Amino acid sequence: MDMFLSQMLNGLQLGSIYALVALGYTMVYGIILLLNFAHGDIIMVGAYVSWLVMAQLGLSPVVAVLLSVAACTLVGVLIDKVAYAPLRNAPRLSILITAIGVSYFLENGAQLVFGADAKRVPAFTDLQTIQLGGLSLSFPAVATVLVTIVATVALTLLVQKSKLGKAMRAVSEDMGAARLMGINVNSTISFTFAVGSALAGIGAVLYAMAYTQASPTMGMMLGTKAFVAAVLGGIGSIPGAVVGGLIVGFAEMVVTALGLSVWKDAVVFLLLIIVLVVRPTGIFGRTMSEKV
């Protein structure tokens, strides 16, 4: 029973990080129909900032958390301004290829600046283990799950209740009409990138807390899995990203717990193929009919 609960927590922890990253994918796709392949690498930037602040500058973990989230937000918005905004009216393929280019730029840039070796991010807290009854729970796991719940609720409120959220929904519904109704489309898109990247920043801190290392290519597999999660849940849908992330996390946990860890990645991508064949719009996706 203890083992079952611990494994559930492991699955939740993995799934939560995928969910946080998937949210960024899904929001950007929802608004400008772009698969932002550089999104996973923003996590890498956040992890390196945590390392720089704590290991190199010796500042407190609180500063590290704030600066990591701030840096990710800034990088996300900058990427949009520099690489994607000039291509707003270009064919979708051009901007997709640009996203791949940005991803490689970030990875190789990090390798150039920090070297290919992994850097160790120091512990954020002295508290590593929580004792609950007879159960020893890992503090990063518990923190990851709680923070993800809070972030998801906050994001839902932001999108559903706030004026900016209304603007985001309007732009994603119909960019031209939104512009005609007096919505500043460019600043709304920037805001979307900022929110998505801030979530990636939170994900980066939680990742660094649990896995304690930053390396140039860490965002690659993480981004790909989160992309699978977003498609699984229905790309463009916020609850879909969270559910998709949790499904991917649990799938990995179950496969590994069965002693088949080698098949873990294969199972995740098999899930993607099944969803694409059976329900191409994903679990929460809507079928959009093209108007003539």
Next chain:
Amino acid sequence: MCENVSRRQFLQASALAMAGLGLAGCGNGGTEGGDATEIKVGILGPHTGDNSSYGLACKNGAQLYFDQLNADGGINGKQVTTFVYDDKGDATEAVNAYNSLVQNDGVTAIVGAVLTVPSIAVAKASVADNMPCVTPSATAADVVTFGDNTFRTCVTDPVQGVVMADFAAEQGYKNVATLYKTGDDYNEGVNAAFCEEAEAKGITITSQQSYSDGDVDFNTQLTAIIATNPDAILLPNYYQEDGMIVTQARQQGYDKVFLGVDGWSGIYGGPENYADAADLHDCYYCCAFSVSNETEVSKAFTEDYQEAYGEAPTNFCALGYDAAMTVAAGLTAAEEAGLEAGSEDYKQAVIDGIASATVEGVTGTISYDGTGDPVKSSLILTFAEDGSEKTFDIIEA
């Protein structure tokens, strides 16, 4: 086009070979002319590229030994001249370098190669020449199996597994679990040997979990392992992953023992600390050399190395030093027999000299019992409270 290039390459190769012959001729002439004041030794390893840190460490160690030997008057009154080649960690480069060492430089013995794959390539190439080769660090079983002319100064992966299983039995651990990386010779070799020896010693292997290259989340495997309540967990991988696993296990509340092998060196106190000192309690791993093992030989070596290169020696520096010492033992035997350098008899005398030598190296006493694998002791290291490594025990061979 293709034809052209290959012809050009052929011509270049022949030109090189002829130049080599010419040089070899000069060398011989020189010897006869009384220029027999030097003994030529090759040093081969990756000095640039991904694994250059290993190659440079071995080279520095070997060079230090030959420098000291020369300062003491050399072998039989002759100075040792070293020819250093970079194999970039690549098998083809290593064979090219080997050919150049033999044909152009006319070496009589080689320290190298350093990594497993180039070492195997060099071993295969060297059999036909019966060229004495001593690798400081290639641990795969194959490396010394191609001919009697190849030796190593490190112990193999399986031997490390056996050493740690014996240690576990000695410490009285009844239940041990393992967590290793699949698709990796080092991990799988150590793991298999450990499990076999441990079970032979009456230890129960409660769980064998695995992960793939690039994984960072080991929580699921660790939960499954901790549920079997082991006294110790074996992590037969390199320090980056070992550090992550130790951290995650301590986060899950596992406070018992970890066992490791020489891939652990560098987990703490190097350029980067891969685990917190507080999490490294009750961790034991085997290794050839540690500055914390303050025997007279290793203390003197540490001081000399520090003086020569301005940094503390690592495991690989010590293995390079011992490989050079082993080569020198063979050369001494051949020189004492009064044979002509470069002749078949000379090379065979060097090989026989190494095979029958007992070398008091900085990584322990090294001898060979009919194979190229050394019979030598292993250090068991652990961590002090501040994370610095500490010698816990010495396991005799």
